[in-house]
Amino acid sequence: MSEADEVVLDSSMSKTLHSGLRVLEVLSARGSAMTITEIADAVGVHRTVAHRFVRTLEAHRLLRRDRAKRFHLGTGLVPLAEPVERDLRTAALPLLEELADEVSATAHLVVQEDSRHVRALMVVEPRNASVHVAFRPGQLDAIDRGSAGLAILSGQPARAGERDEVHTARERGYAVSFSEVVPSVHGVSAPVPNGRDGAQLSVGVSVFDLGDVDRLGAAVRATAQLIGHVTG
Template sequence: MSKTLHHGLLILRLLSEHPGGLTVADIAERIGVHRTVAHRLVRTLEAHQLCRRDHHRRIVLGTGLVTLAEPVEQDLRTLARPLLDELAEATRATVHLMVREGAGDMRALMVVEPRGARVHVSFRPGQTHSIEQGSAGLALLAVGPPRDGERPEVTEARTQGFAVTEGEVIPAVIGVSAAVPTHRGDPTTSIGVSVFERAGVEELGRTVAATAARLGELLG
């Protein structure tokens, strides 16, 4: 693969993890290149509006990324947004739409936080974790046939229609997720909520599963 392109993409990922910005020296050290190389890479990304310098001259992500990201799963996000808003307000919890990425990862495509809730979980879209970790991935694994050595949570999710995990993606946070059904192969998307208490988790799971089913119907 192209080492230059690889380093440029590493910079974008690095900046996404440091919204407060980084200096060129910071970037060079973190991606393992000479400062002169990092400077050239940053200047190239700046020319395409993929990064910029803030008022402290630190490098931050640029608005050009918005244009690139907009078409990604646009239909899915457009159809899901009102359902996620409704679910967030009904449960007073943070709602997430997760998509399978490759063979073994889940990525947060959308995150909706409840308005007016005194306390809620907060995390950013774009975060990834293993499909074997957290309720979002286990909900997708539960749609498939039983596997030797599968987690008990997957077996249980296959029976009840939603998966529940605790403290696997965010410490002390309980995830409740259901797969979005599809008529086009195996499901690759799940809807879930993040809460702090197990009280009423069964009812919460049924609500999440119903929302996932509604999105599946809209997607056809």
């Protein structure tokens, strides 16, 4: 899913700032260095305009240029990202690590971004599994696709037109999805009670083989309850 497609500009927004921020978004999505031409094409601006964007971002250390004149995300992003939900992440980390090791699967804490999307706030990989799912924090997905979003919806009042899976998740306390976000990767997630500052959260695991889904469901529910308790 492209985050660019999800932002609708209106007259109260800055088109120039939007395009400049898109440079950071496309580099993050790409996961590797890009040339100025590739950046210009991805953002949809002239090469000269893209050059102004990257020079400004370089000055703030949000981008860096290598010897081949390709651009990478810069170290200036680290102090900007570090304070985001610091208390929540500090409290949740040991609980997610315990969950990941207990079920030998990648665990994640996901937050509702807006009415249509959820974002992975934390991703913790198991230390005792030879094979596991890997993805980066920050991933944005549709709220009605994948167990993380379905779990968050299940913690909210029922609404017309919602998926049957949301109703099922309300009944059993956790949501299950099959190959909805990434092919061959399944998910089991539970809503976190007492959303922090109104933010809706879910805890889940991503696996290649669901195996004992009841065991996974019980594990994510227990972790969700603990996170709700320590952060509520």
